[in-house]
Amino acid sequence: MSSNIIAKASESIVEDLVFEDKVHKSLYSDAEIFEEELKKIFNGTWVWVAHESEVSEVGSFKTAMIGRSPVIVSRDRKKEIHVLLNRCRHRGATVCQGNHGKTRAFTCPYHGWGYALDGSLRALPKPEEYENLMDKADYGLVKLRHESYQGMIFATLNDEIEPLIDFLGGAKKWIDLFMKQGGGYPIKALGEHRFRFPGNWKIQLENTTDAYHFPIVHKSFISSVDDQTAEVFDFLDGEGYVEDLGNGHSVMVMIPELVDLDENLDDAIPERFADFAQALREEGFADDAVRKMVRAVGGGGFNLNLFPNIACSMAFFRNLVPVSVNETEIHHVALGGEGAPEIFNQTRMRLHEHFQGPMGFGTPDDGEAWERVQAGSMAGTDGWIMVNRGMSRLSTSVDGNVKGAVCSETGMRAAYRQYKKQMAVDIPVKEQADAHSK
Amino acid sequence: MPTQSELQTLAEVTAFLSKEADMLDHKEYEQWLDLWSDSGMYIVPIDHRETDYKNSLNVAYDDAEMRKMRTARLSSGEAVSTQEAVFTIRTLSRMRILGEEGGVVHARCAYCLYENKASGLRNYPANVEFKLRRDEGEFKIEEKVVRVMKSDQYLTTTCYLF
Ligand code: FES
Ligand SMILES: [Fe+2]
Numbered sequence: 001m002s003s004n005i006i007a008k009a010s011e012s013i014v015e016d017l018v019f020e021d022k023v024h025k026s027l028y029s030d031a032e033i034f035e036e037e038l039k040k041i042f043n044g045t046w047v048w049v050a051h052e053s054e055v056s057e058v059g060s061f062k063t064a065m066i067g068r069s070p071v072i073v074s075r076d077r078k079k080e081i082h083v084l085l086n087r088c089r090h091r092g093a094t095v096c097q098g099n100h101g102k103t104r105a106f107t108c109p110y111h112g113w114g115y116a117l118d119g120s121l122r123a124l125p126k127p128e129e130y131e132n133l134m135d136k137a138d139y140g141l142v143k144l145r146h147e148s149y150q151g152m153i154f155a156t157l158n159d160e161i162e163p164l165i166d167f168l169g170g171a172k173k174w175i176d177l178f179m180k181q182g183g184g185y186p187i188k189a190l191g192e193h194r195f196r197f198p199g200n201w202k203i204q205l206e207n208t209t210d211a212y213h214f215p216i217v218h219k220s221f222i223s224s225v226d227d228q229t230a231e232v233f234d235f236l237d238g239e240g241y242v243e244d245l246g247n248g249h250s251v252m253v254m255i256p257e258l259v260d261l262d263e264n265l266d267d268a269i270p271e272r273f274a275d276f277a278q279a280l281r282e283e284g285f286a287d288d289a290v291r292k293m294v295r296a297v298g299g300g301g302f303n304l305n306l307f308p309n310i311a312c313s314m315a316f317f318r319n320l321v322p323v324s325v326n327e328t329e330i331h332h333v334a335l336g337g338e339g340a341p342e343i344f345n346q347t348r349m350r351l352h353e354h355f356q357g358p359m360g361f362g363t364p365d366d367g368e369a370w371e372r373v374q375a376g377s378m379a380g381t382d383g384w385i386m387v388n389r390g391m392s393r394l395s396t397s398v399d400g401n402v403k404g405a406v407c408s409e410t411g412m413r414a415a416y417r418q419y420k421k422q423m424a425v426d427i428p429v430k431e432q433a434d435a436h437s438k
Numbered sequence: 439m440p441t442q443s444e445l446q447t448l449a450e451v452t453a454f455l456s457k458e459a460d461m462l463d464h465k466e467y468e469q470w471l472d473l474w475s476d477s478g479m480y481i482v483p484i485d486h487r488e489t490d491y492k493n494s495l496n497v498a499y500d501d502a503e504m505r506k507m508r509t510a511r512l513s514s515g516e517a518v519s520t521q522e523a524v525f526t527i528r529t530l531s532r533m534r535i536l537g538e539e540g541g542v543v544h545a546r547c548a549y550c551l552y553e554n555k556a557s558g559l560r561n562y563p564a565n566v567e568f569k570l571r572r573d574e575g576e577f578k579i580e581e582k583v584v585r586v587m588k589s590d591q592y593l594t595t596t597c598y599l600f
Pocket of ligand 1: 088089090091092093108109110111112113
């Protein structure tokens with residue numbers, strides 16, 4: 001096994017295309033760059049694949065993509081989680097279909113090789129023809145390295161990479177804060193919107209840390225909510241900020257009062273949640289429990305952008321999946337509380353449906369803007385995408401990080417810095433077929 | 439052989455749903471809102487097998503208030519995604535009456551929405567189920583559930599109602 005190859009710097013294809021204050025427009029449309037990104041970004045780092053609640057029971061599975069690799073996230077009989085390449089070790093068929101489901105085993109549809117939930121090869125038809133040729137123990141589904149933080153499961157094709165906890169670094173504090181929105185219950189995925197847009201994945205990566213667009217693009221959403229709520233979303237002149245958390249991660253705090261949902265529980269109950277609070281009281285919940293749920297129900301006041309493919313965005317997970325250089329699939333995962341009152345989770349889902357997803361009051365306008373970026377960026381033979389906003393007015397955060405205004409492009413610069421760094425490093429190619437299969 | 443009254447119901451429902459689709463294609467949202475009963479629900483589920491819509495995440499789950507907000511958004515001109523006012527054509531076919539109980543007709547049909555975008559023509563085939571309450575010689579929609587063929591895989595963003 002060739003596991004001790006050391007990652008080395010190479011001639012980077014984007015060396016002259018990514019600068020602190022601008023990135024070249026070809027980053028959205030050059031197919032060669034896209035291929036390199038799959039290799040160096042998606043096959044090179046920790047990629048979010050699931051939340052533990054999506055595979056909550058024995059036999060639950062979810063399918064996901066890491067770059068071009070279809071993977072299965074499964075929970076075995078001992079309740080352990082596995083991330084497996086979705087490729088039959090015989091002649092390559094996928095062994096698991098569908099986004100989510102429950103199964104006892106993964107059976108290949110082609111010749112019937114049967115794999116257990118942990119990926120081990122259990123049985124195959126007519127095994128005698130393999131006599132003295134192979135040992136079943138060597139032909140399980142390939143297991144990927146995976147680690148979790150606060151229920152968020154990340155996997156990687158790069159065995160040399162640092163532990164997840166180190167990669168997340170300064171983002172951990174914000175993940176902890178994000179997970180407080182269960183209203184006193186553990187966070188649980190409630191379902192997801194999946195949609196595609198004809199544009200490059202980095203356009204969406206930038207968008208999660210772009211507050212600048214909100215009052216323009218989401219004008220019709222703001223018109224649809226009550227005045228008090230509209231004021232909450234009018235954050236460009238507020239005390240918000242964007243902080244560079246290192247390793248490509250960043251946080252954009254839009255509503256500072258909603259950073260820590262365990263605080264300010266005595267605040268007045270917002271108008272739009274008055275009926276919700278009343279319904280909880282009628283169900284017999286004590287005042288402190290009601291207040292906790294009211295405060296949590298609309299989500300947190302920030303977007304945490306984790307490089308490269310997941311954001312904890314106010315009240316939901318935003319997962320981006322590159323399909324091709326000019327097509328991206330987005331998953332907006334709605335979140336609620338495990339064991340929370342029905343009305344809490346219903347309210348969370350209705351709020352999610354209101355803004356998010358293919359028919360939301362927000363997402364289609366985002367989608368239109370992203371599509372227009374992809375189209376417009378084709379103009380001319382040369383040109384740049386500016387990410388310099390707020391660069392002359394930076395300060396230092398309480399955690400010692402670079403900090404800019406809420407509508408600065410500090411988060412995009414953080415992401416592109418990590419992007420450039422990873423694009424300059426060759427990923428050690430290991431022989432995955434042999435690794436981990438025992 | 440269907441009875442005369444069954445054929446009559448089929449004709450009434452077909453006429454009503456053709457009108458509903460025509461209003462959506464021609465963006466006559468005010469009139470469209472009037473087709474609904476106050477308790478009516480407009481639902482676009484994600485999972486086609488789901489029936490507990492209230493306790494599931496949907497693409498759309500609109501009561502009267504949300505329908506009003508949605509049509510206002512689609513026609514206000516504020517939303518960048520609606521500014522091009524995409525031209526849509528809906529076709530309905532394979533109409534079937536599934537039953538009638540307590541003055542509510544339960545019908546199902548095949549439905550396809552065609553949308554012309556700069557990037558090309560897109561189509562969304564769907565199964566649509568209606569619950570229509572008889573109301574003084576007219577129908578009022580109690581429930582419309584649109585199971586869009588690709589909703590359990592992925593959709594694209596829309597600036598119209600299915
Ligand atoms: S490809 Fe899976 S059993 Fe043959
Ligand atoms: Fe947006």
